[in-house]
Amino acid sequence: MKKLSIRNRIVDHVTVRAGDLVPHPHNFRRHPGRQREALADSFEEIGFARSLVGYRLPDGRIQLIDGHLRAEVDPNLHVVVEILDVSPGEANKLLLTLDPLAALAKTDEDAARELAQILETDSQALRELWDKVAANGKPPIVPDTGPPVIREQWLVLVTCASEEQQIDLLQRLQKEGLPCKALIS
DSSP: OOOOOOOOOEEEEEEEEGGGSBOOTTOOOOOOHHHHHHHHHHHHHTOOOSOEEEEEOTTSOEEEEEOHHHHHSOTTOEEEEEEEOOOHHHHHHHHTTHHHHHHTSOOOHHHHHHHHHHOOOSOHHHHHHHHHHHHHOOOOSSOSSSSOOOOOOOOOOOOOSSHHHHHHHHHHHHHTTOOOOOOOO
């Protein structure tokens, strides 16, 4: 295996007012209401537990790379920002790498379900988030190695009138032990 030469680009951690951060002009993530609600509930229930990531602009302000939603929750909230020594081009690369790279991780369905079952919360938004992670962490139909395995499947697609109806139906079907997931078109 090739020996990696990895540069540490983290140069500082600073606490700043969220409203003073500069959103990245190329941020491609959009945050729906349920995500905002779950984050706000997480802040209320647990607190601020993850730093934002940014770099210094020539005028000294901090341009965000990661953490836009956390910065938007309350512009007067003081947040910790991990400052990187990167160029604007490198910041663009990180913007399109950090979240998608994390999304490549596979979920251990049993471990996720077990964890979701032991967590307690009064937040409906957090409960739905945790249940969704536990329910959608299905192992792949095609194994990582070897020839593809094709299984017969019988699917039902239900058109819901609203997101709330979709969530209610998903929860009801999951309680009945049916593997299901939400689709948005």
